[in-house]
Amino acid sequence: MTRSDLVPPLAAAGKLALTEAELVDWGTRLGRQITPPLVITLDGDLGAGKTTLARAICRGYGVTEEVTSPTFALVHVYDAARSPVHHADLYRLEGPKDLQNLGWDDLVQADALMLIEWPDRAGELLPPDHLPIQLRYLDGDPTRRVLYAGGHLGHHTGDR
Numbered sequence: 001m002t003r004s005d006l007v008p009p010l011a012a013a014g015k016l017a018l019t020e021a022e023l024v025d026w027g028t029r030l031g032r033q034i035t036p037p038l039v040i041t042l043d044g045d046l047g048a049g050k051t052t053l054a055r056a057i058c059r060g061y062g063v064t065e066e067v068t069s070p071t072f073a074l075v076h077v078y079d080a081a082r083s084p085v086h087h088a089d090l091y092r093l094e095g096p097k098d099l100q101n102l103g104w105d106d107l108v109q110a111d112a113l114m115l116i117e118w119p120d121r122a123g124e125l126l127p128p129d130h131l132p133i134q135l136r137y138l139d140g141d142p143t144r145r146v147l148y149a150g151g152h153l154g155h156h157t158g159d160r
C-alpha cells in the first residue's frame, strides 16, 4: 500500500475543511483501504472530532459493534475480519509510565489496527512508524474541521 492510497493529495497540504458528514465519509473510505498492522494517531483539541473519525475508520474497517469514546477505559478493543482494532484515548494518562500498565508494548506491536487519540501523551513510547492525522478547528466555521493527514511520516517510505 502506498501513501497516496492512504491519504488524499490535498490532505497533507491542509486544504480539506470537512463537514462532519464529509469527515465520516473520508474516514470510512480510509478504513476500507488500510491493512494491518497499522498505527494511526488522531491529534486535535477537545471536541475536534477524533472519536468521530475513529468511529468512521472502524466502520470502514468492518467493526460492527458500537464504537464509543475510550476516555475512561483508555483502550477499547473491537473485532473485525481483518484484525482486532485497538482504540486508545490517552487524555487521562498521568504519564508515559502508565502505559506499561495498559500493556502498551503488546498493543502497539500487535497485528492489529491501532487508533490513538491524544498521542502526544505517549511521549517517546509512541511508535515512530505511524500514520499521523490532525484535526483542527476552522476559524469562523464551527461545522468544519481542517484535516491534515500523513504529514510527518519522517523516514517512512509510505510502502508497507
Ligand SMILES: Nc1ncnc2c1ncn2[C@@H]1O[C@H](COP(=O)(O)OP(=O)(O)OP(=O)(O)O)[C@@H](O)[C@H]1O
Binding pocket: 018, 019, 020, 021, 023, 044, 045, 046, 047, 048, 049, 050, 051, 052, 053, 069, 089, 117, 142, 143, 144, 145
Ligand atoms: N466537521 C466536523 N467534524 C467532526 N465533528 C464535528 C464537525 N462539526 C461538528 N462536529 C461535532 O464535534 C464533536 C466532535 O466530538 P468528538 O467526540 O469526535 O471529538 P474528540 O476530538 O474525540 O473529543 P475528545 O478530545 O473529548 O476526545 C461532535 O459533537 C460532532 O458532532
Ligand SMILES: [Mg+2]
Binding pocket: 050, 051, 052, 069, 089, 117
Ligand atoms: Mg475523543
